Amino acid sequence: MRNFEALNPDFDTRVRSSFKRQAFMGFLGAEIERVEPGLVEIRLDFREELCQQHGFFHGGVVGTLADNAGGYAGFSLVAREDSILTVEYKINLIAPAKGDRLLARAQVVKSGRTLSVCEMAVFALTGESKVQCASGLGTFMTMANTSDDPVFTSSSGGS
Amino acid sequence: MRNFEALNPDFDTRVRSSFKRQAFMGFLGAEIERVEPGLVEIRLDFREELCQQHGFFHGGVVGTLADNAGGYAGFSLVAREDSILTVEYKINLIAPAKGDRLLARAQVVKSGRTLSVCEMAVFALTGESKVQCASGLGTFMTMANTSDDPVFTSSSGGS
Amino acid sequence: MRNFEALNPDFDTRVRSSFKRQAFMGFLGAEIERVEPGLVEIRLDFREELCQQHGFFHGGVVGTLADNAGGYAGFSLVAREDSILTVEYKINLIAPAKGDRLLARAQVVKSGRTLSVCEMAVFALTGESKVQCASGLGTFMTMANTSDDPVFTSSSGGS
Amino acid sequence: MRNFEALNPDFDTRVRSSFKRQAFMGFLGAEIERVEPGLVEIRLDFREELCQQHGFFHGGVVGTLADNAGGYAGFSLVAREDSILTVEYKINLIAPAKGDRLLARAQVVKSGRTLSVCEMAVFALTGESKVQCASGLGTFMTMANTSDDPVFTSSSGGS
Numbered sequence: 001m002r003n004f005e006a007l008n009p010d011f012d013t014r015v016r017s018s019f020k021r022q023a024f025m026g027f028l029g030a031e032i033e034r035v036e037p038g039l040v041e042i043r044l045d046f047r048e049e050l051c052q053q054h055g056f057f058h059g060g061v062v063g064t065l066a067d068n069a070g071g072y073a074g075f076s077l078v079a080r081e082d083s084i085l086t087v088e089y090k091i092n093l094i095a096p097a098k099g100d101r102l103l104a105r106a107q108v109v110k111s112g113r114t115l116s117v118c119e120m121a122v123f124a125l126t127g128e129s130k131v132q133c134a135s136g137l138g139t140f141m142t143m144a145n146t147s148d149d150p151v152f153t154s155s156s157g158g159s
Numbered sequence: 160m161r162n163f164e165a166l167n168p169d170f171d172t173r174v175r176s177s178f179k180r181q182a183f184m185g186f187l188g189a190e191i192e193r194v195e196p197g198l199v200e201i202r203l204d205f206r207e208e209l210c211q212q213h214g215f216f217h218g219g220v221v222g223t224l225a226d227n228a229g230g231y232a233g234f235s236l237v238a239r240e241d242s243i244l245t246v247e248y249k250i251n252l253i254a255p256a257k258g259d260r261l262l263a264r265a266q267v268v269k270s271g272r273t274l275s276v277c278e279m280a281v282f283a284l285t286g287e288s289k290v291q292c293a294s295g296l297g298t299f300m301t302m303a304n305t306s307d308d309p310v311f312t313s314s315s316g317g318s
Numbered sequence: 319m320r321n322f323e324a325l326n327p328d329f330d331t332r333v334r335s336s337f338k339r340q341a342f343m344g345f346l347g348a349e350i351e352r353v354e355p356g357l358v359e360i361r362l363d364f365r366e367e368l369c370q371q372h373g374f375f376h377g378g379v380v381g382t383l384a385d386n387a388g389g390y391a392g393f394s395l396v397a398r399e400d401s402i403l404t405v406e407y408k409i410n411l412i413a414p415a416k417g418d419r420l421l422a423r424a425q426v427v428k429s430g431r432t433l434s435v436c437e438m439a440v441f442a443l444t445g446e447s448k449v450q451c452a453s454g455l456g457t458f459m460t461m462a463n464t465s466d467d468p469v470f471t472s473s474s475g476g477s
Numbered sequence: 478m479r480n481f482e483a484l485n486p487d488f489d490t491r492v493r494s495s496f497k498r499q500a501f502m503g504f505l506g507a508e509i510e511r512v513e514p515g516l517v518e519i520r521l522d523f524r525e526e527l528c529q530q531h532g533f534f535h536g537g538v539v540g541t542l543a544d545n546a547g548g549y550a551g552f553s554l555v556a557r558e559d560s561i562l563t564v565e566y567k568i569n570l571i572a573p574a575k576g577d578r579l580l581a582r583a584q585v586v587k588s589g590r591t592l593s594v595c596e597m598a599v600f601a602l603t604g605e606s607k608v609q610c611a612s613g614l615g616t617f618m619t620m621a622n623t624s625d626d627p628v629f630t631s632s633s634g635g636s
Binding site: 336339340341342344345366367368369370371372374376377378379381382383385386403404405406407408409410411471472 | 495498499500501503504525526527528529530531533535536537538540541542544545548562563564565566567568569570630631
Binding site for chain 1: 177180181182183185186207208209210211212213215217218219220222223224226227244245246247248249250251252312313
């Protein structure tokens with residue numbers, strides 16, 4: 001694992017408060033599990049509404065968590081006055097997302113002035129069992145001086 | 160646009176009935192808008208619960224619709240006894256997903272014995288305005304003889 | 319097809335002269351076939367050195383052409399003092415790259431201030447036959463005021 | 478790192494002999510550096526013909542090595558009578574590919590009956606310095622009983 005230093009000492013608070021403002025995360029029931037400089041984990045407990053027809057988490061849920069973890073991992077490294085948005089991501093679904101909960105982990109592999117690149121992994125957990133169900137790779141863009149209350153946005157603007 | 164022929168004359172019914180069994184689609188409020196052999200459109204009206212913090216559709220919602228449209232576009236071309244699952248997809252978020260509703264369109268560009276490849280586009284619509292907010296490309300796998308009631312699954316199994 | 323306007327009236331000359339300075343393009347034998355604002359085609363005639371073990375063009379050659387066409391399509395739209403570099407791309411190889419020559423076509427779908435997104439297609443041609451062998455999607459970054467002799471670089475710097 | 482077991486005890490020989498039959502690898506000057514079950518490294522020394530206009534390795538070269546390392550990592554795990562081909566890959570160029578040589582490393586993260594998924598990293602090396610210049614993620618397909626002399630093919634067939 002790479003070591004990054006946060007430009008903003010309040011990175012943890014900023015990540016968590018931005019996350020809380022994303023209505024869709026509350027709608028899904030997702031929660032921030034861990035925040036380190038350049039690393040974020042998001043947790044989501046099982047609910048039937050989140051499933052496809054076999055009772056597994058829907059792939060869209062898996063992709064959403066991976067994207068969002070990547071964005072917040074990038075966001076943990078930007079300056080106080082900056083925000084971040086998703087440019088693109090790719091995800092491979094490698095095993096059924098079957099379990100009591102999902103854990104999405106994103107790690108920054110490159111933190112540039114404008115762009116960050118993250119590797120993402122999503123795990124399906126049941127009791128002690130932890131199976132990787134997805135692997136992803138995404139690009140996120142720092143928006144300098146974009147807001148009084150800058151946040152991560154999983155959406156691309158006038159990039 | 161390429162022309163594909165459906166192997167299964169009931170492709171339209173199968174796509175719609177599979178879609179209805181995906182709890183997550185109902186939870187989001189998404190609906191099938193159009194089904195042709197090798198082409199599927201999914202529509203989703205605006206709801207605040209689907210947003211990120213600026214009141215736009217969350218990127219995860221955009222990605223979910225693109226993935227699912229791709230899977231069902233592939234599914235429209237498989238035989239009656241087969242199902243399909245998402246192998247992987249990549250999505251670029253190219254404009255804010257801001258509007259009264261989203262429309263995700265997927266078109267098959269390659270329909271192979273085992274794998275299908277789809278191009279996806281997601282549009283944000285408001286009144287007469289229609290702005291492309293995402294472009295995607297994904298791979299989907301046909302599972303032969305996998306079910307009495309075969310369906311598209313946005314999730315990868317023992318592939 | 320979208321219509322873009324070139325910021326730089328010399329876009330055609332700039333694309334062609336930049337392309338000529340890429341040693342690797344000369345090494346492969348690739349040539350610019352067509353340049354429009356936001357659209358570039360690259361052509362490559364068959365040579366045995368470019369093959370994998372079955373006598374088809376190697377997938378790396380296909381990917382290289384797609385990437386480079388995408389970069390130059392983006393480059394055709396930037397200002398005179400700017401250059402461009404590849405952030406990332408994804409490519410699906412959908413049919414054997416078997417033919418007398420390859421033609422890679424890239425079209426800009428989003429031309430932003432900082433980032434451009436291109437859709438790419440690669441075709442294998444033999445006589446009158448033209449078969450799409452790859453579909454791609456990539457992200458390219460505009461580097462403002464980066465050079466006296468700015469060019470497209472298929473490589474990412476301190477982005 | 479995951480531990481995989483090779484189905485074919487001759488996996489090392491098969492990877493190296495298949496690689497030698499790829500004319501394009503010889504044309505570039507690439508060599509197999511390391512083969513383990515589920516892990517392959519490819520090395521390529523600097524040559525001016527492989528460059529873009531700034532004297533760095535061309536992005537197409539970086540992508541080619543990543544793709545090929547991924548394919549052979551997957552190939553190291555298939556049965557003696559099977560071959561493998563590239564379905565798709567995505568690559569992020571995260572730093573200039575500037576150095577005396579490149580090293581591409583691919584690791585299998587999922588080895589399924591039909592599909593393998595690999596994570597790829599490419600490094601630029603100069604003396605003792607080793608900088609990651611690319612991160613990739615790709616999907617590769619096992620072709621059962623496809624050849625008396627089965628090989629990895631970076632190209633997709635009637636998949």
